[in-house]
Amino acid sequence: MIGDWLLNLLAVAGSVCIVLVILGVVFNVSIMMFRTGSMSPTITAGSIALVREIPATELDEGDVVTVDRGEETLPVTHRVVRILDSDSTSGVVTFEMRGDANESNDPKPYAESTVSRVMFSVPGVAPVIQWFSNPYVLGGLTLGATTLVLWAFWPRRGDDGSEPESTDAETETKDGAHPAPPAPSPRTTARHSIAGPAVILLAASLTAQASDTSGADTSTATETRTAHGDHLRMAASGDADQMRNLSPGHSATWTVDVWAEAPEPGDISLDIGADGTLADVHDAMTVTITMCSQRAAEADCDNGVTTLIADTSLSELRDDGTQRRELATMTTEEERRLFVTATLSESAADLGVVGDSGTVRITATGAGDELSLGPDDPDDPDRDQDDDGTLPRTGIEGWQWLLLAGGLLVAVGATLVSRRRDEVPR
Known part of the structure; x- marks a missing residue:
C-alpha cells in the first residue's frame, strides 16, 4: 500500500x-528568485515568484511587474506606482516603479513594450x-x-537464482525449424x-x-572595445560571453590598454571601481590585476609584470561614487597594459549569489580627460561613460x-x- x-x-x-x-x-511563464527585500512584506527575500510576460499596454497602477534590463543586467521587480505615457502605435508604455520597502521611486522611469506580471509568490x-x-x-x-x-x-536471474539454461534439443522443433522467439513479458x-x-x-x-x-x-572569441578622449586612449579586449557566464570556481581575464596622445607631458592615474550584487557579498568574487609597462602580451613584457592587487574581494573595490581605489600612475609619454582576472567563488551557491552579477571598471584620469572601460562595454566613443561593465550572470x-x-x-x-x-x- x-x-x-x-x-x-x-x-x-x-x-x-x-x-x-x-x-x-x-x-x-517563468520563475524569478528574490535575494533582496525591496518588495517586503509583499515578497520577502528568499522568495520565488511565478511571472507571466504580457504587453505593457495591459499594465495597471499597483501591478507588481518584472522589467528585463538586458542580458548584462539583472531584472528588477517592483510595483507600478504611476503610468506616465502609453504609445498605442509602438506599444511602448512609460511608467514609474517603487519597491514596497523603499521610500522613493526607482531613479528613472521605465519605457517598455513587454513586462512580466507577478502571478503569485512563495516565500523561502x-x-x-x-x-x-x-x-x-x-x-x-x-x-x-x-x-x-x-x-x-x-x-x-531466474526465480531459483540461476541463469536459465537451454539445450540443443530445445532450440529446434521436431521438423528442424527454429521456434519463434518468445514474446517479451x-x-x-x-x-x-x-x-x-x-x-x-x-x-x-x-x-x-x-x-x-x-x-x-x-569560448575563445575575443572582442576589443575602445574609448577616446581629447588626448587619452583606452582599449579593452576579452571574451565577453565568458565573462558574462562564469561558473563557480572559474575565472575570466580581460586586458585594458591605456595610452595618451597629449601635446604636453603630464600624469595619468589608473583607478578601479566595482558595483553590483556580487560586490555586496564578501569574497563572492575576487579580482587580481597585473600590469605591463607596454601594450604587449604578458609573455612579451620586457620588464616583467607588476602585481597591483591579488585575490581582492569585489566588495573591497566597491565604488561609493566619491572615491575609487587607485591602482597606479603613469605619464602621458608612457603606456600600460592591465591584465584583470575575475574569479567566481566555488561557494557561489552557498553564498546565495547564483544568478547575480557585478561590474568592474578601470578608469584613467589625466591630460584633461577621464575615461573608463568595463569588460564588455560597447565599442562606441560617444557612449555614456556611466554605463556599467558587467561581469557574470550565473546559474x-x-x-x-x-x-x-x-x-x-x-x-x-x-x-x-x-x-x-x-x-x-x-
Whole structure:
C-alpha cells in the first residue's frame, strides 16, 4: 500500500514539473528568485515568484511587474506606482516603479513594450533552488538517478537464482525449424517503456546545464572595445560571453590598454571601481590585476609584470561614487597594459549569489580627460561613460531545474515500478 502511494506521488510530482516547463514555454511563464527585500512584506527575500510576460499596454497602477534590463543586467521587480505615457502605435508604455520597502521611486522611469506580471509568490524557496543549482549537487543527483535507471535495466536471474539454461534439443522443433522467439513479458515491456523517457529527460537536463557552464570555459572569441578622449586612449579586449557566464570556481581575464596622445607631458592615474550584487557579498568574487609597462602580451613584457592587487574581494573595490581605489600612475609619454582576472567563488551557491552579477571598471584620469572601460562595454566613443561593465550572470534558469526534477522523479518511479513488477510471482 505504501509502495503504491509512493509511486503515485512520484508520478504526480514528476508530471507537474514537466507540465510546468511546457506551460512556461507556451505561455511565457517563468520563475524569478528574490535575494533582496525591496518588495517586503509583499515578497520577502528568499522568495520565488511565478511571472507571466504580457504587453505593457495591459499594465495597471499597483501591478507588481518584472522589467528585463538586458542580458548584462539583472531584472528588477517592483510595483507600478504611476503610468506616465502609453504609445498605442509602438506599444511602448512609460511608467514609474517603487519597491514596497523603499521610500522613493526607482531613479528613472521605465519605457517598455513587454513586462512580466507577478502571478503569485512563495516565500523561502529560493535558497532550495540555489542549492540544487550547485554543480556538485546536480552532478550527484544525476549520477544517482542514472544508477537507478541502470539498475532497472540490468538483466534479472531466474526465480531459483540461476541463469536459465537451454539445450540443443530445445532450440529446434521436431521438423528442424527454429521456434519463434518468445514474446517479451509484460513486466519487461513496462520496465523499458517507463525507464526510457527518464534517460531522455536526464540527458536533456544535464546537457542544458553543461552547455551553460562549459561555454564559459571553452569560448575563445575575443572582442576589443575602445574609448577616446581629447588626448587619452583606452582599449579593452576579452571574451565577453565568458565573462558574462562564469561558473563557480572559474575565472575570466580581460586586458585594458591605456595610452595618451597629449601635446604636453603630464600624469595619468589608473583607478578601479566595482558595483553590483556580487560586490555586496564578501569574497563572492575576487579580482587580481597585473600590469605591463607596454601594450604587449604578458609573455612579451620586457620588464616583467607588476602585481597591483591579488585575490581582492569585489566588495573591497566597491565604488561609493566619491572615491575609487587607485591602482597606479603613469605619464602621458608612457603606456600600460592591465591584465584583470575575475574569479567566481566555488561557494557561489552557498553564498546565495547564483544568478547575480557585478561590474568592474578601470578608469584613467589625466591630460584633461577621464575615461573608463568595463569588460564588455560597447565599442562606441560617444557612449555614456556611466554605463556599467558587467561581469557574470550565473546559474541555471528555472525551467532547467524543473526539467531536472521531473527527470529525477520519473527515473526513481521507473525503477520502483520495474523492481515491483520483477517481484510479482509468475
